[in-house]
Amino acid sequence: MATVARPSLDLDSLRREFPALQQDVNGRPLVYLDSAATAQRPRAVLEALRAFYEHDNANVHRGLYELARRATDAYEAARVTVARFLNAPSPAEVVWVRGTTEAINLVAASWGGANLRAGDEILVTVLEHHSNLVPWQLVAQRTGAVLRSVDIDDRGRLRLDQLDELLTDRTRIVAVGHASNALGTINPVREIADRAHAAGALVLVDGAQGAAHLPVDVQALGCDFYAFSGHKVGGPMGIGVLWGRRELLDAMPPYQGGGEMIARVELQQSTWAELPHKFEAGTPNVAGAVGLAAALDFWDAVGREAVQAHEDALARYALDRLRDVPGLRVLGPDSTEARTAVFSLALDGVHPHDIATILDADGIAIRAGHHCAQPLMRRLGVPATARASCFAYTTFEEIDRLAIALEAAGRIFA
Ligand code: C6P
Numbered sequence: 001m002a003t004v005a006r007p008s009l010d011l012d013s014l015r016r017e018f019p020a021l022q023q024d025v026n027g028r029p030l031v032y033l034d035s036a037a038t039a040q041r042p043r044a045v046l047e048a049l050r051a052f053y054e055h056d057n058a059n060v061h062r063g064l065y066e067l068a069r070r071a072t073d074a075y076e077a078a079r080v081t082v083a084r085f086l087n088a089p090s091p092a093e094v095v096w097v098r099g100t101t102e103a104i105n106l107v108a109a110s111w112g113g114a115n116l117r118a119g120d121e122i123l124v125t126v127l128e129h130h131s132n133l134v135p136w137q138l139v140a141q142r143t144g145a146v147l148r149s150v151d152i153d154d155r156g157r158l159r160l161d162q163l164d165e166l167l168t169d170r171t172r173i174v175a176v177g178h179a180s181n182a183l184g185t186i187n188p189v190r191e192i193a194d195r196a197h198a199a200g201a202l203v204l205v206d207g208a209q210g211a212a213h214l215p216v217d218v219q220a221l222g223c224d225f226y227a228f229s230g231h232k233v234g235g236p237m238g239i240g241v242l243w244g245r246r247e248l249l250d251a252m253p254p255y256q257g258g259g260e261m262i263a264r265v266e267l268q269q270s271t272w273a274e275l276p277h278k279f280e281a282g283t284p285n286v287a288g289a290v291g292l293a294a295a296l297d298f299w300d301a302v303g304r305e306a307v308q309a310h311e312d313a314l315a316r317y318a319l320d321r322l323r324d325v326p327g328l329r330v331l332g333p334d335s336t337e338a339r340t341a342v343f344s345l346a347l348d349g350v351h352p353h354d355i356a357t358i359l360d361a362d363g364i365a366i367r368a369g370h371h372c373a374q375p376l377m378r379r380l381g382v383p384a385t386a387r388a389s390c391f392a393y394t395t396f397e398e399i400d401r402l403a404i405a406l407e408a409a410g411r412i413f414a
Contacts, residue, residue, distance in 0.1 A: 008306065009302070009303075009306045009307065009309075009310040009392065011310075011393070011395055014302060014392065014393055015393050015395075017042040017043050017044070017298075018040045018041070018042055018043075018393055019043065019046070020032070020040045020041070021040055021393060024363065025360075025363040025365070026360065026361055026362065026363050027363070028362055028363030028364075029363060030363050030365065031363060031364040031365065031398045031401050031402065032365050032393075032394075033364060033365060033366045033388040033389060033390065033394065033398065033402060034365045034366055034367050034387075034388075034389060035212075035232075035389050035390060035391035035394070036181050036209060036232070036342050036367070036387065036389030037367050037389070038231045038232060038237065039212060039231065039232055039233065039234045039391050040234070040391075040393070041234050041235070041236070041291075041295070042234055042295070042298050044294050044295070044297070044298045045234060045235055045236065045291045045294045045295050045298065047294075048290050048291050048293075048294035049236060049287050049290070049291045052071075052074065052286070052287045052290045052291075053287060055070070056070040056071045056074055057071065057287075058070070058071040059071070059283055059286075060072040060075045060283075060284065060286055061260065061277075071286055074286070074289075074290050075284070075286045075289050075290065076091070077293065078289040078290050078292060078293035079091045079094045079096070079276070079289070081293035081296050081297065082094045082241055082243075082292070082293065082296065083243075085216065085296045086216055086217070086218045086226060086241075086243050087216075087217040087218060087219050087220070088218055088219075088243050089219070089246070090246060091276075092246065092274070092275045092276055093243055093244055093245065093246050093249060093275065093276065094241055094242075094243055094276060095241065095242040095243070095244070095249070095275075095276045095279045095280065096239065096240075096241065096276070096280055096284050096285065096288075096289055097227075097239075097240045097241065097242050097279075098238055098239065098240055098285070099208075099229035099230070099231070099237075099238070099239070099240035100131055100206060100207070100208040100227045100228055100229045100240055101131040101135075101229075102240065102242075103225075103227030103228075103240055103241065103242035104131055104132055104135045104175070104204065104206060104227055105135045105255075106242055106255040106279060107135075107204055107225050107227075107242065107244070108135035108136055108138065108139045109135070109138075109139060109255055110252040110253055110254070110255045110279075111173075111202075111225075111248065111252050112135075112136070112139035112143065112145070112173070113139060113142065113143070113253070114251075114252060114253055115172060116139060116140070116143040116144075116145040116172060117143060117144065117145070118143065118144030118145070119144065119145070119146065119170060120143070120144075120145040120146070120170055120171075120172045121145065121146050121147075121148050121166075121168065121170045121171045121172065122136045122139075122140060122145055122146070122147050122148070122171075122172065122173055122175065123148050123149070123150065123163075123166055123167065123171050123173070123174045123175070123196075123201070124136060124147060124148070124149045124150075124174075124175050124176070125149055125150040125151075125152070125158055125176055125177070125187075126149050126150065126151050126152055126375055126376055126379045127152060127156070127158065127176075127177055127180045127182070127183065127185060127187070127373070127376055128149075128175070128176070128177055128206065128373070128375070128376075129177065129181050129206065129208065129371075129372050129373055130372040130373065130374070131206065131208070131372065132175050132176075132177060132204075132206040133147075133375070136175060145172070146170075148166050148171075149166075149375075150162050150163050150166060151379070152185070152376075152379065155332065155333050155334060155337065156180065156183040156184075156185045156331060156332040156333055156380075157185055157333055157337065158176075158185070158187055158188075158192075160188070160191065160192075160195075163192065163195060164195065167195060167196060167198075167199040167201065168199065169199065169200060171196070171199055171200070171201040172201055172202065173201055173202045173203070173204060174192060174193075174196040174201050174202070174203045174204070175203075175204045175206065176189065176192055176203070176204070176205060176206070177205070177206040177207075177208070177209065177210075178205050178206065178207045178208075178209060178210025178211075178214060178216075179209040179210050179213065179214060179339075179340045179342075180209065180332070180342070180373075180376075181208065181209045181342065181371055181372070181373065182331075182332075182342070182344050182371040182373045182376055182377075182385065182387065183331055183332030183333070183339075183342070183344055183376070184315070184332050184333065184339040184340040184341065184342035184343065184344075185332055185333050185338070185339055186210075186214065186338035186339055186340060188338070189203075189205055189221045189222070189223060190220065190221055190222050193221060193222035193223050193224075194222060197222070202224040202225070202248070203222070203223045203224050203225070204223065204224065204225040204226075204227070205221065205223045205225065205226045205227070206227055207226050207227055207228035208227070208228055208229050208232055209232070209340065209342070210228065211228035211229075211232065211233050212232050212233040212234070212391065213307075213308065213311055213340050213341075213391075214308070214340070215304070215308070216228075218243055224244065224245050224248055225242065225243065225244045225245075225248070226241075226242075226243045226244075227240065227241065227242050227243075228240060228241055230288060230291065230292035230295065233292070233295050233296065233299070234295040234298065234299070234391075235288070235291050235292035235293075235294070235295035235296075236285075236287070236288045236291040236292065237288075238285050238288050239285045239288025239289055239291065239292050240292075241292075242279070246275065249275050249276070249278075249279070250275060252279075254272055254278055254279060254281070255279055255281075256281040256282070257270075257281055258281035258282045259281065259282055259283070260273070260277055260280050260281055260282060260283075260284070261273050261277055261278050261279065261280060261281040299392075302392065307392040310392060311340065311341045311390060311391070311392065311394075312341075314341045314390050314394055314396065314399065315335065315339060315340065315341040315390075316335045317396055317399055318341065318343060318388075318390070318399045318402075319334065319335040319343075320335065321399055321400065321403045322343065322345070322399075322402075322403055322406070324403065325347075325403055325406045325407050325410065326407065326410055327347055327348035327349070327410050328345060328346070328347050328348075328406055328410070329345070329346045329347075330343050330344070330345060331344040331345075331346060331380060331382075331385060332344055341389065341390035341391075341394070342387065342388075342389040342390070343387065343388045343389070344371075344385035344386070344387050345385060345386045345387070345388065345406070346382060346385055346386075347386070347406060347409060347410055347413075348410070349410075349413050349414070350409055350410065350413045351384075352368035352369070352384045352385050352386040353368045353369075353384070354409070354413070355368060355386040355406070355409050356368035356386055358405065358408070358409040358412065359386075359402070359405050359406075359409070362401070362405045362408075364401060364402060364405055366386055366387060366388045366389075366402075367386075367387045367389070368384060368385070368386045368387070369384050369385075370383070370384050371385070371387055388402055
């Protein structure tokens, strides 16, 4: 059995802040191990949403009355909170979007559309989520640019030796995940950014699986764009962030047209609002922004270092514990390597969907499928995996329940 020093996160009180975790499913206490898909929300976020709609609900940047002022102040204050979280030089560099997917589409369409030419190269990796692949494919088709990709080694780590070969004077941008949603691999973003910049390329980081679990300092990471989703850090769905360096955002054309994003409109042409509003056409998700800021404040109060230490210990504990399950393979980096507490599981003779169904009967929620990473599944030689993903509120006992349920699944199919 594993012996791991357990850090001092007060898990009992932390878990009490998450109403959704306080329920039985199929007669057992819920074990929620699908936080990579979406995290549960703390009361502070639910309360911030309720308070916004009950007291401050109005459209932003438009009305000259008290509620509109309050809504606008809350919306812009949330942007400042995000800028502080990212260590962004300015809140003007923080663009509200629907989520990581929209953020990457924005950069691919706007920056890519304006800057990519036939023969230019976009460098991605085989680890990427479809959201960090398909937008690049679309702009490559429109511009004649070419997509290249960095492979992984046997343990799911990026082959940095290949990166140097693939980075050429034609590479315009490197689009890479902070952490893999399928394997948990943490990518060395700073190193990748340094090498990309030396080759004259920009770097976009898909932070969907980074923002909740890893320190995010866009200046220390050395990237040019960073994208993340509110719902994966405990905020609401339908809100996310694109951070970009000011001079890049300034030079980029708008992504969508409409209200809010203009300075002056004539019948035939228009001029654009200052950053970040140039990229925020239409009525935004104000409550979402407020809720996302509440989530970031919540984790500040809990203590990000304690959270990271806990998740680190969970990862090591789980890798040890799951090794005892007969016929089970955990794909991806081992416990000595940079990884998050996301485990893609393959159980001999049992289809991942059957694993998920058996675990559900035991009140354990995991995800089975290709995890929107089909090229990665092909690279690993599997059609799908069963994925268990943890968050700050996951306990060691829940990992034990997962292991016991997997043992039972193995016996059923033996
Ligand atoms: N991954 C998962 O279960 P959105 O849907 O826009 O909030 O995030 C998209 C996205 C982009 N990149 C990575 C690395 C991601 O993990 C995700 C979302 C979920 O793994 C849903 S497919």
